[in-house]
Amino acid sequence: MGAMPHEPASVPLPAAGSPAAPLPAERAGHGPGEGPLTVGFDLNMTLIDSRPGIRATYLKLSAETGVPIDAELAVSRLGPPLEQELAHWFPPEAVEEARERYRELYVEHGIAPTLPMPGAREAIAAVRRHGGRAVVVTAKHGPNAELHLEHLGIAADAVVGDLWAEAKAQALRAHGAGVYVGDHVGDVRGAAAAGALSVTVPTGPCAPEELRAAGAHVVLAGLGEFPGWLTGHLRTA
Secondary structure, three states, rough: OOOOOOOOOOOOOOOOOOOOOOHHHHHHHOOOOOOOEEEEEOOOOOEEHHHHHHHHHHHHHHHOOOOOOOHHHOOOOOOOHHHHHHHOOHHHHHHHHHHHHHHHHHHHHOOOOOEEEHHHOOOOOOOOHOOOEEEEEEEOOHHHHHHEEEEHHOOOOOEEOOOOOHHHHHHHHOOOOEEEOOOOOHHHHHHHHHHOOEEEEOOOOOOOOHHHHHOOOEEEEOOOHHHHHHHHHHHHH
16 A cells, blocks of 8 residues: 555654554644544444444345355454445345345344444543544444444444545545544545544454554554543643
């Protein structure tokens, strides 16, 4: 992947487990002319562990269609849009129909088994404690993303679905998000395209070194470190 023009080279990238590393004030997401603090969050493997529900839905879809799907492999590489994963199992002309049926099955099989990631509720609460807004921007189908948050009692100020990688910048800019938190290199790319600070957690398929190589400004060990990082970051901004 080529270099992305998102941060001056003089800003050091913090190591994993270094949540309080200061960054320039203009990256705080609440600097002059930027309005109040708004933090964007990815959903799958950032705020929620959707693997049990996605696995169950793939197994049901496979049983219905007779198409073999390695559900374990599929849940090991979450992040990209559903269509990309389905294309590994279905012929091109069948992907759209499979997607629609998957989404229908997901409501019944995918919501209840899903769990919040450790620190998810606290991360949202930390943004609110600083007078900010929390916006979820995800590649997941928007209505299903909303069902997840409602089921788990995670209250976001806005939810925007069906956006992946650089396309996430549309929603991040529209909501004025100066920080975007995610677990995938696609999230790093989305933050860069929006001119937002990329804060990452290696709780999905991407290792810390992969996130740093993609251009992440901050790599935390998990969302449990986010409240402390946010407090320190805003204090030094």
